[in-house]
Amino acid sequence: MVERLHVGLVTVPPIGRVRNLLLFGALAAIAVAIIAAAGTASGVTETPLAAGKQAVADHIASVRASAAANPAPKIPINPNTDSSSSAIFAPLGGTPAGVGLLFGHADTARPPTDKDDSFTNSWSIFSSSLNLDVWAGARGADAEQGFVMVVIWNADRTSIVGGGSFDTPSRSGAVSIVSANGQVLTLATDATASSSATTFVFDTASLQFK
Amino acid sequence: MQGAGGPSRAAEIGAATRTRLRRVGLLVSSVIAALLAAPPTALAQSFPGWVNSHYMSPVTSSYMWDRGCDVGGGTKYQGGGITDYVVVLDFMQPYVSGGVYGARMSGTFENTSWIADKVEQFGLGFYDCSSSVPRLNIIAGVNSDSSTVTSAHGTAWANMVTTIDNWFSTSPHDIVSQVWAHGGIDAESGFYASPSMLRSWVNAYSSAAGTVSYAYDFGDAAGCAYDTYKAPPGYTCNNGFTQDDYFYLSYGCANCQGLPEIYNTTIKTLPNGNPTDPNAQEWEGIRLYGYHELGQTNEIDGSTTQHTACGQPGHSCSGTNNTAQAGWTHLYNVVTYFTPVQSFGLPWSNDFMWGW
Numbered sequence: 001m002v003e004r005l006h007v008g009l010v011t012v013p014p015i016g017r018v019r020n021l022l023l024f025g026a027l028a029a030i031a032v033a034i035i036a037a038a039g040t041a042s043g044v045t046e047t048p049l050a051a052g053k054q055a056v057a058d059h060i061a062s063v064r065a066s067a068a069a070n071p072a073p074k075i076p077i078n079p080n081t082d083s084s085s086s087a088i089f090a091p092l093g094g095t096p097a098g099v100g101l102l103f104g105h106a107d108t109a110r111p112p113t114d115k116d117d118s119f120t121n122s123w124s125i126f127s128s129s130l131n132l133d134v135w136a137g138a139r140g141a142d143a144e145q146g147f148v149m150v151v152i153w154n155a156d157r158t159s160i161v162g163g164g165s166f167d168t169p170s171r172s173g174a175v176s177i178v179s180a181n182g183q184v185l186t187l188a189t190d191a192t193a194s195s196s197a198t199t200f201v202f203d204t205a206s207l208q209f210k
Numbered sequence: 211m212q213g214a215g216g217p218s219r220a221a222e223i224g225a226a227t228r229t230r231l232r233r234v235g236l237l238v239s240s241v242i243a244a245l246l247a248a249p250p251t252a253l254a255q256s257f258p259g260w261v262n263s264h265y266m267s268p269v270t271s272s273y274m275w276d277r278g279c280d281v282g283g284g285t286k287y288q289g290g291g292i293t294d295y296v297v298v299l300d301f302m303q304p305y306v307s308g309g310v311y312g313a314r315m316s317g318t319f320e321n322t323s324w325i326a327d328k329v330e331q332f333g334l335g336f337y338d339c340s341s342s343v344p345r346l347n348i349i350a351g352v353n354s355d356s357s358t359v360t361s362a363h364g365t366a367w368a369n370m371v372t373t374i375d376n377w378f379s380t381s382p383h384d385i386v387s388q389v390w391a392h393g394g395i396d397a398e399s400g401f402y403a404s405p406s407m408l409r410s411w412v413n414a415y416s417s418a419a420g421t422v423s424y425a426y427d428f429g430d431a432a433g434c435a436y437d438t439y440k441a442p443p444g445y446t447c448n449n450g451f452t453q454d455d456y457f458y459l460s461y462g463c464a465n466c467q468g469l470p471e472i473y474n475t476t477i478k479t480l481p482n483g484n485p486t487d488p489n490a491q492e493w494e495g496i497r498l499y500g501y502h503e504l505g506q507t508n509e510i511d512g513s514t515t516q517h518t519a520c521g522q523p524g525h526s527c528s529g530t531n532n533t534a535q536a537g538w539t540h541l542y543n544v545v546t547y548f549t550p551v552q553s554f555g556l557p558w559s560n561d562f563m564w565g566w
Contacts, residue, residue, distance in 0.1 A: 024321065042243050046507040046550045052416070052464040059421040067385040071524065076279065076338045080272035086295075086449055092307060092319040109303045109355045112265070112396060113516050113525045113562070115430070124317045132314070141364055141528075151524040151564070157267040159565045163524030 014095035023030035089128050098180025100125040100132070105176075108135065111149065116140020119149075123185060125204075131157050134204060137189055138174035139167070146189065149203055169209050172198040184210075214404035218280045255542065259292030260534035261561040263349075263517055266328075267316040277566055278335025283348065296469065296512060296558040298349040298394060298428055299332065301325055304358040304367075304411075311366035313352050325350065329391055330377050339383040340555045344388065347558070349426045349469070350374065351394035356412075359395075359403035360507075364414030364425075366407035367393050371423045376382035393419065394426035394469070397459045398434065399448040407454040409463070416464035424467040427460040428514045436491035439499035447492075455501040460493075461500060461508040462526075463526075468493070468510045469558065473530035484543040485516065487532065493542040507550055512558025513538040519562045534561040551560065 029053065080128035094101030100123050108122040119137035139145040145167055152162035168175055168187070175187040183204045191197040201210040233429045261281055281295065301313035301320070312321035329350050336346045352363075352372055374391040375385065385461040393415055395406050433448030434456060436473075444453025460468035474489040493510065500508040517535035520527030532540070545552040 026374050046509075046553060047501070047505060050464075050506065052421075053424070053467070055421045056465060057421075060386075064390075065337055067384050069377060070384070071342065072337070072382060072384045074338050074340075076283075078275045078279070078335070080270070081276055082270045082272045092305075092314060093319045094317060101317065104338075106357075107314075109314075109353065110401065111351055111525065112300075112355075112398070113519045113527055115398075115400060115527075115530060115562065116430070117526070119440050124315065140459055141371075149524050149526075152314075153267070153565070156269065157271075157565070158269055158273065160522045160524065165524060165526050 006015065018024060024097070069074070091124070093177050094124070097123060097177075098182050099127075100183075103178060111135060114149065116145070117149075118174060123177045123180060125176070125183070128155055131155065132163075132204060133200075134177065134185065136175050136177045142171070144171040144173055146171075146173060146200070148175070148185075149188065150204060150207060151186055164207060165208065166207065168204070170198065175200060188209075212216075241460040245499055250259055250305045255546075257535050257538055258294065258559055260538070260561050261292070261295050261297055263296075263514070263562045264296035264300065264566060265315075265519070265562060266299055266395075267565055268318050268320060269328065271327055271331045271552060272330030272536075274331040276488065278337075278346075279339035280330040280335075282336035282338070282344065284340075293344045293348070294481045294557055295336075295344060296347045296349065296560050297332075297561070297562055298351050298426075298469070298514070299329060300351045300353065300394075300396060300562070303356040304352045304354075304360075304399055306358050306362045308362065310493060311363050314356075314477035317425070318445075322366055326370050326374050326377070329374050333374075333378055333385060333389040333391065334383055337342075337383075337389050340388065342388070344387045348374075348389065348391045349394040350391055351396060351428060352353045352428070353396040353401060353403035354398055354403035354408055354429070357402060359407045359411050361410040364411035365418045366412075368418035368423070368425075369413040372419060372424075373525065375422055391427055392423040392467075394428050395458075395459075397427050397429035399451040400480070405451055408455070412459055412466055416466070417483075419465050422466070425463070425465045426467050426511070427456075428469045429471060430460075430473070430489065431456045431492040431496055434492040434493045436488060437494050437544065439503060442503055444499045444503065445495070453496050456493075456496045457500045457504065457506075457508060459533035460496065460510070461506065462504070468508060469512050469514050469560070470510065470541070472513045472541045473516060473527075473532055474537070475529050475532050478497055480543060480547050481548060484547065486540040487536075488541040490537075490544045493541065494548055495509040495546065498548060501550055507552075509542065509554075510545055510552065510556065512556055512560065513541045514562065515563040518563055522564050525564070534559045 103122045117136045117140045123134045125132040133151045135149045147167045149165040150163040171188040178188045179186045185202045187200045188197045282414040305314040307319045371393045379386045417475045435445040471494045472489045474487045497508040500506045515532045515535045520531035542556040
């Protein structure tokens with residue numbers, strides 16, 4: 001009996017099973033090589049991971065494999081004795097102003113969430129009873145609209161518990177914090193050749209412009 | 211073999227061989243035609259799930275172990291079937307005080323030793339409270355809104371991450387089978403650091419980190435071209451950054467990898483009907499730039515969003531609050547649509563929040 005093996009569009013002549021395997025292995029290798037070459041030529045093939053990056057991946061895989069063979073025991077009990085409320089806040093820099101510290105523009109990082117807005121400076125309270133940050137600046141969508149952004153933290157500054165962002169009562173440009181009395185801030189726009197500075201008063205306790 | 215069968219047998223074998231070769235050729239042609247006719251595609255991947263990343267403030271070691279335990283124990287579980295977590299701990303501004311390197315957060319400065327301890331405790335908490343299945347990839351990051359985005363800081367940061375990974379792999383807390391730390395930087399054109407400052411930082415990080423860790427860029431590509439590119443240095447993006455800069459920071463440097471911000475909620479539609487958004491398209495343009503202009507495929511490991519942070523008091527994120535799943539989907543759709551298709555899909559998704 002003639003054994004014929006049908007593969008797709010072609011008929012393979014009667015040959016032994018070992019030869020079948022060899023033949024198809026060769027076919028697969030040829031197909032893969034040609035397709036790889038064609039893919040590269042047509043720009044559809046990813047390039048291999050760069051050697052340096054592959055070295056990192058290999059290193060991690062190697063260390064992980066060793067560790068997996070002898071994993072540390074899992075002990076689901078916090079080994080630390082410090083209390084979650086004992087973080088000591090040691091503000092760096094800042095000028096005392098009211099009950100907080102005023103930070104200049106160079107020390108005021110832009111909050112990364114608010115991409116379009118601009119910030120001029122900031123003011124913060126660090127105490128066991130109140131932790132609060134205020135940024136002052138202008139809206140990204142309207143540079144004439146000044147505003148303050150207030151973030152109120154819990155006692156150990158681990159969670160935000162309140163706050164908001166508040167536009168100045170008039171569109172007078174970006175504002176900066178110039179002074180503080182207790183928790184009340186005085187803000188001002190820059191004076192220009194054609195106009196004097198506009199000042200605003202913002203109460204961080206009531207979260208309102210006065 | 212020819213001698214065994216004589217000339218006729220030899221002729222027969224020769225004819226049979228030629229016939230077989232023709233059939234082989236036909237088979238190969240058929241296979242190639244079939245494979246080339248179909249566009250290259252990644253295996254369809256479902257959303258991998260997500261957990262929160264965090265803008266950090268000064269906290270205690272105990273607090274960080276508890277938060278790691280929350281993630282490992284599943285109480286911060288945020289997606290179906292997630293077994294490969296990435297959590298960015300963003301320690302905010304790179305800073306140097308009295309010659310000591312570290313970061314400035316919530317108005318305070320903490321040095322790299324302090325930061326290393328907090329990352330280690332987070333990893334240990336995850337390990338102790340998890341099963342043996344999930345993996346945690348911690349990215350200890352800073353932003354680029356600082357004049358201290360320097361090579362010296364990049365070196366110090368890489369050395370810190372190496373210290374962390376050594377701690378993870380040292381008894382009695384040899385937990386690297388499940389936990390690994392990398393470095394990272396939120397590189398943004400709207401921040402203080404220039405492209406050259408950022409290149410110095412990632413180059414120094416790479417040199418110091420060697421084969422231990424990557425430096426993940428989890429920033430934006432604001433103002434870059436959508437899904438397209440041109441000759442080096444590519445299109446110009448915001449504030450003088452170029453596609454070449456972003457490619458370098460997210461893949462081009464020796465240890466750089468990408469985990470880009472996909473914030474924009476404006477829905478764009480790809481030719482295949484799948485949704486994407488402008489941020490995903492900016493990064494796709496950079497990926498295409500790298501492949502077609504530099505011959506390197508930028509492998510993007512995941513998406514970064516800020517939906518949770520945008521919902522916290524005080525933060526306004528108009529039009530930039532994609533959910534974790536939306537951001538991931540928009541990026542996945544572009545990296546698996548344009549060639550070269552990212553064959554491994556998009557493994558990670560993370561979503562920022564302030565604090566915990």
